Amino acid sequence: MSTFTAKTVDEAIKKGLSELNLNKDNSKINIVQNSRKGFLGIGKRDAIVEIDKIVTSQPKQVNNDEQTNNNSKSEAHFDEETKVKTKSRKDANEEAIEDLIAYLAPIVKELGIEAKLDYEVINRKFARINFQTDQEGILIGKHGLTINALQSLAQIYLNHLGFSRLLIQLDTADYRHRRVETLKKLAEKTAREAVATGQPVYLDPMPSFERKVIHTQLENSSHVETYSSGRDPYRSVVVEAKII
Incomplete structure (x- = not known):
């Protein structure tokens, strides 16, 4: 070939x-x-x-045994093709993430941050890039502003490459896990405030994946309800007491 x-x-x-x-x-x-x-x-x-x-060949007569054999070979070939396609998708995702790292590395360096970037493709739809650095605070920024901006830029880059269905998460020093726990506590505190004052409470603007944490934490509450207000990037969660 x-x-x-x-x-x-x-x-x-x-x-x-x-x-x-x-x-x-x-x-x-x-x-x-x-x-x-x-x-x-x-x-x-x-x-x-x-x-x-x-290369075409002339058809030939085959008996039942040969036909059964051919069918088995066809099924085996189909299974093999499926494995190859699955492997190709995985390889393509990894190649896209490597391209993304090559794109992000100089940007992070321009921010004055020395970092080593590692990645993990979790599945066909989700991957994570971890920054190993002694400058986590600068990389994260106030309330995650810097790392969230980089994550948005990273997703745009993947979309540009044709990988819009592959979601990317940027993390450093286990920040994402710590942030989720902080948001859960914020949700509970805000719910108590909304009930006590009887007034809706507007939280600071957040990216969609952080707003989802607030909504999920309070979705089964019998005292408050939540909804999002505004337009990205200034969209925020509103928590208000239910009218009984």
Whole structure:
């Protein structure tokens, strides 16, 4: 199988078919790598395709035993293809995260933060990048402002690469876990305040994943109810007493 490279997949295929003197009907085309325009000049790459000639053979009569054997082979081949596709998705996710790290690293350095970035792909829809640094406070920022901004930027970058279904979480020094516990306590404290005053309490603006913690913590409360108000990035949770 011959490999061809060009700025786009279509150009690579056209180039390969021309050089091999083939057309799409009598060739097998495998897209090894899609092209990327990059984001702010980072992550740009060409498309790569593999092309091979399809060799046709004359059909032959097969007996029942041979047919059963062929069916078993087809099922085994299908299972193998499924494994390859699953593995390819995992590899693609890991490659996207590595591109993301290459994008984030210079940004973090420009903030004056020395950090080592490690990643873990949890599943097909979720991955985590952890920053190992002695400057956690600067990286996190007040109320998580800096790390949340970096996380939003990271998600935008993944969307740009075509991985909008892959959610990313940035963390350092177990900040995310500690923040969740803080938000749960804030939810309970705010609920008591709303009941005591009889007035709705507006919390500071938060990203959606932090607002969800507040909503979840109070969703079964018989005394208060919650809803979100405003537009991102200034959307916040409102806690108010239920009217009985």
